[in-house]
Amino acid sequence: MKKTLILCLFLCLNCSVFAQNKDVWVSFWDKDSTHIGFKDKNGIVKIEPKFMGMIIAHKFENIIAVSEEKGQKWESYYLTKTGKIVGRDSLYVFDNGPDCENEGFIRFTDHKTDKMGMFNGDGQIVIPAIYSNLTKVKNGMIIVLKDAQKKQDGEHFFWTGGKEFLIDTNNKVLIENFAYNDDLNFYSLEKSKKPSKDPVRDSFLGVDGEYYSFVNFDKEFKFWLKKELLSDLSQKNILLHSFDKITYNKPLEDWINEPKEKFVNNNYLYLKLKLQELNTAKTDYFVSTDRLNPFIFESIEYDEYFNNCNESKDWLYPVKSIIINPKSKTDFRQDHLDFLRTENGYKLISVSNAKDNLK
Incomplete structure (x- = not known):
């Protein structure tokens, strides 16, 4: 980025x-x-x-x-x-x-x-x-x-x-x-005589006859997900693409915050299996855009992602959520893997588990 x-x-x-x-x-x-x-x-x-x-x-x-x-x-x-x-x-x-x-x-x-x-x-x-x-x-x-x-x-x-x-x-x-459009990164502006060929950019013809192009967060995230994360599901690579602290919860429990090393080490098998599912065409999942919750992410390491009124700066640091639907039609519980956009790429920042198997 x-x-x-x-x-x-x-x-x-x-x-x-x-x-x-x-x-x-x-x-x-x-x-x-x-x-x-x-x-x-x-x-x-x-x-x-x-x-x-x-x-x-x-x-x-x-x-x-x-x-x-x-x-x-x-x-x-x-x-x-x-x-x-x-x-x-x-x-x-x-x-x-x-x-x-x-x-x-x-x-x-x-x-x-x-x-x-x-x-x-x-x-x-x-x-x-x-x-x-x-x-x-x-x-x-x-x-x-x-x-x-x-x-x-x-x-x-x-x-x-x-x-x-x-x-x-x-x-x-x-x-x-x-x-x-919520998905445009206005801080990525490029101007050119022709539309951008970059697959993660959207181009618009300006009144001055030039094209204004912006990175589309959704396209950027899906490109990053496939190239940087799903291509290598080793524990080392998942750690590389994780925030310093990962917040998670279990059904009917409050959010828990712990260092990424501890969380990934304890839950590597779960993370690997869930991410592997995304490479399977039969997996029912979707990606949504959210914002960082100031009532959950309160400590100082999150300060740069909020403005002077403690509002999430989602116009620059959105949260992209991968929501995986259950295989059984009678089960309505979903798995959520949330990735915060940072200056150093997207980082896994929170996990919401459908079943009580996070450690």
């Missing part, structure tokens, strides 16, 4: 990610654990505890979403490192939580028009609130949905119609008719 040519942010020369304050502040509670403030790396209090409610940022780099109680009312807004307040009552909220900055940018919602836009780390509007929906910034690029209609389905809503584009943080359209 390190050999992948990365054209990092050439699309966005003014991205505030280059000017980020390296002094990252960290959150802390007051004595009553009711309000949150921020300290710098030396433990000096930069903001006294006063925030509560919707704040989810554990670290403060450039801009965060906060809320505080003022009298009998709640005030929510975006706050920059310099103390600038912007976007009062304009928080973008999804799944009961506000947005978290990525690459120095954060999304907001104009609740009068129900449209979305984006602030940079200085609190300036760099993407106006003209879009029905938009993603986080990924390598200076954003997928946006424009002129869609919101439909309600019980407690949930969804979008119909509209057009999707890939834009940069200058609001410049790069690719038209760019459908949302």
Whole structure:
């Protein structure tokens, strides 16, 4: 993966990610654990505890979403490192939580028009609130949905119609008719005059006449699985492609975490047999995409795989799960082998066993 040519942010020369304050502040509670403030790396209090409610940022780099109680009312807004307040009552909220900055940018919602836009780390509007929906910034690029209609389905809503584009943080359209795709690695961008011939890449014709290609996580993982793992199921090779710690569980038991050497040594036969099944056409299995669970993977070795709000950075480090269905149609228990994408390739990180035979 390190050999992948990365054209990092050439699309966005003014991205505030280059000017980020390296002094990252960290959150802390007051004595009553009711309000949150921020300290710098030396433990000096930069903001006294006063925030509560919707704040989810554990670290403060450039801009965060906060809320505080003022009298009998709640005030929510975006706050920059310099103390600038912007976007009062304009928080973008999804799944009961506000947005978290990525690459120095954060999304907001104009609740009068129900449209979305984006602030940079200085609190300036760099993407106006003209879009029905938009993603986080990924390598200076954003997928946006424009002129869609919101439909309600019980407690949930969804979008119909509209057009999707890939834009940069200058609001410049790069690719038209760019459908949302969770499996694209935007940090693997390559540009060329012709579509990429790499089998793990997807190519798209840009408005500038050149082709933008991105590694497709799903294609990448399946190629890696066949070439690097299934071709050599020795204990040494399985260890090589395992995370330092492997988390596993047994039916009706909590998750257990132990060094890879111990786990692979105790369960090598099980791992080998399950992986061998994938080379058999009769095996009923599929591969799905998931994200690292912050409530299971809590220790420091997983920190780089979560953002400042403790959300899994699945846009760069997805979890690919191999789910093996039982041979008997009356048995509904499945085996799960989960592989985390890292800077050093995919690594076996967790195992969920259908039967109580893990050691």
